Amino acid sequence: MDNQSKTAIITIAIVIPLSSLAVWNLDQPVMSYASANANQKIVAITSFYPLFEFTKEVGGNRVEVSLLIPFGIEPHDWEPTVKDLQKMQQADLIVINGIGFENWVNDFDSINTDVVIVDTSKDITTNENNLVSHPTDPHIWLNPVMAKKQVENIADALMQIDPTNKEYYSTNANSYILRLEQLDEKIKQELSQxxxxxxxxxxxxxxxxxxxxxxxxxxxxxxxxxxxxxxxxxxxxxxxxxxxxxxxxxxxxxxxxxxxxxxxxxxxxxxxxxxxxxxxxxxxxxxxxxxxxxxxxxxxxxxx
Ligand SMILES: [Zn+2]
Missing domain, CATH: 3.40.50.1980 (Nitrogenase molybdenum iron protein domain)
Structure with a gap:
């Protein structure tokens, strides 16, 4: 094989996957869920890792969940880029921890009011911790009993936005909550010794x-x-x-x-x-x- 045909084959091999990748990466216009087809998935953006997982567990195959703060990045002092804000504007749901952990959400709120922002700390009793950066301790996800409430809050939001599939979200949430209860029981028992x-x-x-x-x-x-x-x-x-x-x-x-x-x-x-x-x-x-x-x-x- 001469060098020219080798180059041609290599070029094809590289160009084909790249061009199909480009198609997959094209930004699709996302309708708000209310106007969307019933078969269309809900687009949920979650701020950081535990919420990404909780939302995936509850949303199952009805919700397309993405993680805003990339893997490996520490969320305490993270700020969204303009691109992140645009991505958030196209979502149906933004799932946050709350308690001031995502200070950037205040800026976002004023730009777009159509997106449902789910504050998963709703109804959780928090501690004051006298720190200027976080006057209230945000680390609720590390307590499985509080994490259960966060999962319930996510399920409530999904049931509200997509009432047709209420049963589905409720079943998913309950089976994950059961796992959190088992985890809680295990920690309690083993640490008590x-x-x-x-x-x-x-x-x-x-x-x-x-x-x-x-x-x-x-x-x-x-x-x-x-x-x-x-x-x-x-x-x-x-x-x-x-x-x-x-x-x-x-x-x-x-x-x-x-x-x-x-x-x-x-x-x-x-x-x-x-x-x-x-x-x-x-x-x-x-x-x-x-x-x-x-x-x-x-x-x-x-x-x-
Ligand atoms: Zn922390």
Whole structure:
């Protein structure tokens, strides 16, 4: 085969998949659900990872769910681009955590009023936490009992927007809620067998979780922002606290500098494990599996 025909074949091989990709990526005009055909899927945009999963579970094959904050990106200080805002304007539903976790939603609200914004924190009792960035603690998804309410809120919104398929959403929500109840029961039972109650998380994400299971959370960062830097005073305090409470597991989380936790663990002769705030999406591990991993790591610190 001469070089020219080789090039031609390579060109065809490359051009065909790319051109079909281009067709698939064309922005289709999205009608609002009310005016749409009954067979058309509801377009839901979810702000970050746990909500993406909850909405997929409830929406099943009736809802096309996408994740706004990309996998691997930490949501606390994320801001949407113009393109993201345009994408949101074309959706039927935007699912948010609420409690000020998605501050950008206020800007969005004024641009487009047709889209239904589902605040999944509705009817959940929250804690004040005296922080300027988050005056109220947003980390409700880490408490399975609160996560259940978030799932119910998503189901309510879908049933309202698409009443024809009410039964379908209700069945999906109930079977997922059952799994969350089993998770809650498992955490409750396994942690109740641990003598220790104090643990040191990386940022202060586990207050609702700790309250639910009778634990006491301390955190390396005084701030609620996972990207803040601990001061040397912080580190000194945490090292002393760990020694006093006989803590030998120091937690870190995804996408932060693990050296912070390692420095503390070295000082106390302990180990570092991940306690995930489930803020960063993981394509291979779902919400329940991630919570079970957290449970395993917590037991490592509390039951030994
Ligand atoms: Zn957080």
């Amino acid at each position: 641990c003598k220790k109650k104090d643990f040191i998380s990386f940022h202060s994400a586990f207050t609702y979780f700790a309250d639910q299971y009778g634990l006491i959370q301390h955190s390396i960062l005084e701030s609620n922002e996972p990207h803040a830097e601990p001061t040397s005073k912080n580190l000194e305090n945490i090292i002393n606290l760990a020694k006093n409470l006989d803590i030998d597991v120091i937690f870190t989380e995804e996408a932060v500098d693990t050296r912070t936790s390692e420095v503390i663990a070295d000082e106390i002769g302990g180990t570092v494990l991940v306690l995930s705030p489930l803020e960063i999406g993981d394509k291979n591990t779902d919400y329940i599996e991630k919570m079970e991993q957290n449970l395993l790591h917590l037991k490592e610190g509390l039951c030994n």
